[in-house]
Amino acid sequence: MSELAARVADAIGNWVDTRAPVWSRPYLRLARLDRPIGSWLLLLPCWWSAALASALARDVSRLPIILGLFFVGAFAMRGAGCTWNDITDRDLDAKVERTRSRPIPAGQVGVGQALAFLVAQALIGLVVLLQFNRFAIIAGIASLGIVAVYPFMKRITWWPQVVLGLAFSWGALMGFAVVQGRIGLPGLLLYAGSIAWVIGYDTIYAHQDAEDDALIGVKSTALLFGAQTHRALVVFYSLAVILIGAALALSGVGVWAWIGLTAFAVHLGWQIARLNIDDPALCLRVFKSNRDAGLLLFAGLVIDALVVRF
Template sequence: MSEFAEKPEADFSQSGVADAPKGNWVDRFAPLATRPYLRLSRADRPIGTWLLLIPCWWGIALAGLSDGFSRWDLWLAVSSALGAFLMRGAGCTWNDIADREIDASVARTRSRPLPSGAVTVKGALVWMAVQAAAAAVILFTYNWLAIGLGVASLGLVLIYPFAKRFTWWPQAFLGLAFNWGAVLVYAAHAGEVRLPAVLLYGAGIAWTLFYDTIYAHQDREDDALIGVKSTARLFGDNSRAWLRGFMVAAVVLMAGAVITVAIPPDRVLALILALAGVWGFGWHLAWQLRGLNIDDPAQCRRLFLSNRDAGLIAALFLAAAVFL
């Protein structure tokens, strides 16, 4: 287990990474030997887990709108949270392995475990495998269709870190990967993939393009210096117009997903409540867009982080509609 020991020439166990929240639980409470690996998994920054988990909860609720919830759906909700934490950690570990030289050139990321030397590449690969194996144990409690979808998602996870090298649209690849759970858990509930799940997946991709373009504006200057592509660089001063388009697409597709669910005629109030959640989601995105200043990295970060709340608005209303 020597690969999991911190390098003696620098003590990174006591200090966190530059782009993590100050006073997070990893820096305060995690055992010293585990801190570099938890930081590699972004356990000190839960926003990524939320953004991976929320589409899963959307999918469960959307599937439940037509035939209700069962005890199985409680397991889906809990297991998708555990799976999101593990797969987000494995994905971030893989991303940092692929991006370690780029991260060393960017002020915001050079203190991360791999470029700083707190973790070796071999140790990171072992840690990634451990997280992926734990997530696989959860996945294999689902039906065969969901298992197949979960295995298929690995291709997107593997490609994503390299997207910024060959396309101006790496945020689209992130959207494809991060919202796959909406289809997966819908299939785990329904045993098939129907049109509402596909529309919901599209809504999630548009949402990811919205929030990750905002996020990418933090690194616009560094990315330009080292030749990394992003939608933030591609859109530049036209970002607001593009973001408005992504916002509209996300809301329209999510509304379409709700409308195409086979909700019984006597449950029209459930349909109204679900659509109210879509409206609340759209209102939050519009609020973000009104206050956006792409030249203020700190504000871009705050708005990006607020997307947890935007996604939860839709998730809570959709879940409440199932019980109405």
């Protein structure tokens, strides 16, 4: 198979394709390191909660190392989750234009090799998790059940994005677990707001595959909402802002955190206005812009923790 044919259809021209050793490329593609946007979206709720919990604790001394550990853990566990997803979805991926070039359906990696790679990534995540307190370790392990069942949800429910939200938002709880050794109401509200955010942005992402999904019988909120997607996004993105705002209000944050939330809300509004669900390339660009939205909120939270509070 030529190297061009081996590339994943929606991730051509990245560093994996051009600089990584040839033998490593199928594994890096399994881990989605050619498309790190998902790792960022998994990481950002971790960073939000770490910054907010540190501000509440009035102690930012450990914040840099916590942020660094979350960075490594998010990339490792997102890679493990995507590898698991590709193992379970290998037959479906072979039927979808955008995903048939993934390493397993394309024949670049066998299922046994993928499983071994999954274990290696999970072990990296475990090493990161063991740096935290016992409560945080238990909380982190508890998320694995949601990760395990997520790939099967698209076969049985129109709302697989809710399950993805439960998994991808878990970091909103982990920051509180790590910093405070408990999860209070602000953490739960932040988690709920993040879930609403994930449902919104993954609906946008799912519109890329809507036609293929309908043909092979895969369910999604993109198919469920259809032409009403913009209205649904208004609902879910509004919920995200309201719930996150409630978490901030309960935490007694300063002006910088509110500026961050306002910038986050404006960005979400821009996404809704910009989106055309009939343009898959635009859907992907709008989806990817959620990293910037999440970083705007994080910037406000971390500045509030570092400057306003201290």
